[in-house]
Amino acid sequence: MNTHLQDYSHKRLNILTGEWVLVSPHRSKRPWQGQNEEISNEKRPSYDENCYLCATNTRINGEVNPDYKDVFVFTNDFAALQKDSPSFKIDDGLFKAKSETGICKVICFSPDHSKSLADMDVKDIKKVVNVWQQEYISLGKNKDINYVQIFENKGAVMGSSNPHPHGQIWSQSTLPNEVEKKDNQQLKYYNTKNSNLLEDYLKQELEANERIIFQNKDFVVLTPFWAIWPFEVMIAPKKTQENITKMTDEEALNYAEAISVITKAYDKLFNTSFPYSSGIHQSPTNNKENKHWHWHMSFYPPLLRSATVKKFMVGYEMFGSPQRDITAELAAKRLKNLI
Helix, strand or coil, rough: CCCCHCCEEEEEEECCCEEEECCCHHHHHHHCCCCCCCCCCCCCCCCCCCCCCCCCCCCCCCCECCCCCCEEECCCCCCCCCCCCCEEEECCCCEEEECCEEEEEEEEEECCCCHHHCCHHHHHHHHHHHHHHHHHHHHHHCCCEEEEEEEECHHHHHCCCCCCEEEEEEECCCCHHHHHHHHHHHHHHHHHHCCCHHHHHHHHHHCCCCCCCEEEEEEEEECCCCCCCCCCEEECCCCCCCCHHHHHHHHHHHHHHHHHHHHHHHHHHHHCCCCCEEEEECCCCCCCCCCCCCCEEECCEECCCCCCCECCCCHHHHHHHCEEECCHHHHHHHCCCCC
């Protein structure tokens, strides 16, 4: 890669959203005198009687969790989207609003309160993947659901209110902003090139081999060329699949391996249970073919220099555009060296 990218400020294009990120590699040398986060490496018990997500415990709404042994899914007790919201629309000059309905669920990855995905066996992560597939199908069959967003917030620094290993699934009647951008960009490329944007991008990345962290037969783990977060990572199938239900059983296992590899590497990076937000972007459930879609999973970790120094999205990032210091190439190299 052109060495100018490692030494001088420049912009990189996110081909999936059509937006630019400012990269300032020279700033990674600046001294840090800002806030240091408190990171706890305290060992958690495998069962916590005060945890709302542990098996057999009573949740805040009075419901009792079953004595689950693998993966447990339930409707969120404090859902951000309401299934029974009345249909309405406001179009009053520059005041515009419309109703939004949906179904929100919580998915407990394991009954073991002490674990994270990084601590789970690949075969157990595959069970989580299989439940993601089942929920995408079942929620997508609902005529009022046009998109299913699967995600995880790990760690208190990412706003997780409970350390028990869990994620969420929000499904709704319209496409969220980020998904709509990616839908438009992929469709535009497909109509122009008659090929899939992300599959073509992955081919170029594999050939360049500068940001590849790990790969197996079916999946690539890499730091995207346009990454915003310091140690941002993407997992994607090498060949185009519109959504996670298109995976074979073997591919689902290889996907689980990719998740295991990168989450373990994260924990080694700063010797801490690494916080992040992760999410899967995939084709809408709108009864269209969506051949332009190539699903992928992204990890957005906030840690920058150590377990206690966080990347803040403030100032220029809030009023201008996203900005990063450490380059994608250097971040990928550091993660790859930990595998």
